[in-house]
Amino acid sequence: MSTVAISLTPVCAVDTIPIEGGVAALVAGSAVAVFRSFDGSVFALSNVDPFSGASVLSRGIVGSRGDVPVVSSPMYKQAFDLRTGACLDDAAVRVASYDVAVVDGVVHVGSIRPAGEDA
């Protein structure tokens, strides 16, 4: 339990993140995009859009493609799976996905998850 507690960074109150919106947070020096989907689930991906290199994913539009909750990059519009960071428009591309938890109404971001592991 103690190791988990150390690696979690409190970011903001969950209500700060609009439904189907995102915010950027600074976690251990890296920019992380934290999103809330329609059903209130919270996800965290790297904020860096891999196609442009700009730190902007938190400003993308959150929605769905099929059953997949996605954010589309505000730069060139590629969609990323909020759960895994996988790019739906280019199978070779994935952004980092972070552990995330809501504790007492506060969003905590953990460490990068290995590829292929869902939230």
Next chain:
Amino acid sequence: MRATGWEHVVPTVLGMTKRQRIVVVGHGMVGHRFVQAAIERGLAETHDIVVLGEEPRAAYDRVALTSWFGSGPDALSLLPGGEYDDPRVRLVLDSVVTEVDRAARTVTVVSPPSAVGDLLAHPGAVTVHDYDVLVLATGAAPFVPPVEGRGKDGCFVYRTIEDLEAIRAASEAATSGVVIGGGLLGLEAANALVQLGLDTHVVEMAPRLMPVQLDDAAGSTLVRHVERLGVTVHTGVVTEEVEGGSSVTGLRLRQAGTEEGAPTEVVDAQVVVFSAGIRPRDALARECDLEVAPRGGVLVDEQCRTADPHVFAIGECAAPGGTMYGLVAPGYAMAEVVVDALLDGPGTFTGADMSTKLKLLGVDVASFGDAFAATDGALELTYADAVAGVYKKLVVSEDGTRLLGGILVGDASAYGVLRPMVSSGLALPDNPEQLILPVGTGPGLQLGMPDEAQVCSCNDVTKADILHAVAEQGCESVADVKQCTRAGSTCGSCVATVKNIIEDHFASVGKVVDKGLCEHFRLTRQELFDVVAVHGYRRFDDIVAAHGTGRGCDVCKPAIASILASQTSTHILAPATAELQDTNDAYLANIQRNGTYSVVPRIPGGEITPDKLIVIGEVARDYGLYTKITGGQRIDLFGARMEQLPAIWRRLVDAGFESGHAYGKSLRTVKSCVGSTWCRFGVQDSVGLAIALELRYRGLRSPHKLKGGVSGCARECAEARGKDFGVIATEKGWNLYVGGNGGATPAHARLLAGDLSTADLVSYLDRFLMYYVRTADRLQRTSTWIEQLDGGLDRVREVVVDDSLGLGAELEAEMARHVGGYEDEWRATLEDPAKLARFVSFVNAPDTPDPSIAFTTEREQIQPIAPALIPVGAPA
């Protein structure tokens, strides 16, 4: 030799073939078509082309001459810029060719003094042009029968814009007018007189109107339509004399077939228009000893070549095989044949389909194939509805298997299907009467047309050409096919057939042309717009729950945000819509490649005080922003971090600026020239109008960005015709042009209405913009929107100018609501802490700027350093 891109203008000396020169005499519709085809098909690669036009203006659509009253000469122009966009083609107007010297291969041209300015210094300049190939495209002249008194003041012909101008001037003091000739052109001329408010008569020697195209029953149906418009028709009469002193006072008529001295009647008239047929203008050919046909026209072979291999003739001045063709489509075909011949192609002209379809005085009239059942054993099927004023006749072969021709009056909608059936010899269905029965009583007109059937006779486009464009060239709409094949781009009568062919093709290959917005909505933007209006939705969640699936995406969410913004005047960052906005709207600024934003304050009409200019400079300097002048006469400040935006806006708003909406699919700028307040040429205050229009339409959310322009005179320094709406000052008011844009597919705006008062201009613009906002597809600029509307620009004119849908007041009221509800989005954001909350770099470290943003300096200003791209597949 180093390639400079200008090789074609440099005389060739290095073993290359010497460039040949083509001289085209005449810049009417056919001469213009020849030049277009020569450019498109590569003839201009080896030939320089000089076009000598006699009229003071470039080629225009003579077929639509009457519409000039409604929209002015510019709308008719086939070459709006007045010159070809190809340096190898030179158009010289105001040039009368007086002589052709076939031995020397030269033509002599006289330009009238008016064309060269100073009468004394230039009493008509004479120029001699060499040619390797001469193309005569001098057209035809109206035939004026030798009636006594035909030279009196008040007698006119109907052929050119200048003729119409003269008729209009004479009509101001007249109360009634007569057209001599009840054929196609005569009825067009009568339409002109009706529009000029004259009590109008038409005099025809034959027992019916349009005797060449129509039978008696069709002719009398047409008479009923025409008389309903207040035109008095006199058939079976001859003109004995034009009465009056030096000016016309009336026309004395006598029954055709009676002797001189028989009883006559007199029709009062102060204007007489002769429209009794045309004669080829073949004088140049006669004078240089080229043979002409017995009934006139330069005699040419199947390649439209005269006996002199260097001289061709095309259009109404030519007589291929001895026959002259008085329609534009055969002329176009001849133009193509000559280009083909000069490219050593096999094309020949062996006769033409003389089918016609026209709207005369608002009545649809068509005649095609063997309209008079001249073929042995031909049978006639007729349908007539005297109440509705509809007459339709099919001429079929003796065995009833083939359609030979027909006549349609009052409803010519079947023409697009029937005419190709004649030319392709397609077998008739078992119950051919279904083809002319009113829609709803038969199975409709979806017939299997063979691939070789010619669909567009004006541009010789077959069904196979259209299918190729759809199947191989990615065309999906009538607008695409028009662009690709030219089908439907001249008279437009085949557009409905083109549409059917496209739809049939997609149906046959199982392709659903999905006009739905995206995977979440099957509705088009227009349908969504209506759904939102009818139900009064204000939230995306309600709309997607009732009419869509899933949770939306970057396509449908901004589209719905735009629709909501157009219908309400709620701030785009209000809680219900903030998360629907694309990032530019979401941050009220334009995102740049490194994630920073650019800021554009509104500078209405491009007019700015020195003090405000200084404020922009100070803000840019204080925030270290890269500064650049835009094409829309304002200033763009680049490199602002997202969290700096509110502070930058605060400085600008305090100095009296507001958002320029550079980020929105909304009105951007209304560009202006300096206008009559300063410019010695200006005739109206273009800056004042541009400012008023920009302030009126600022903030209007639309399917795509919108730009406007206002020029203070015809010199058009504001480039208004490159805008979605362009206004050009005239002596009498304003001309309104619509549908222009720059970008990848530039479009010139076309005239919607001319000589408007400022009040009418604003009311038409209100209607035009709201009609566009309501009905266009997402990301559809006004040019493509107009193109895909059924009826195109004419449809827009009907709705906006004629108010044919009765929507005018409603559209204006919607615009009034928009204007009244406008607020500056920057100021409103600054005043609302909830909206400001999003403008932080990091939610948990608001004082730490994004460390990935870095700049270098170039030409004394910042430039972004490209962020390092993360290798593909490797998570950051």
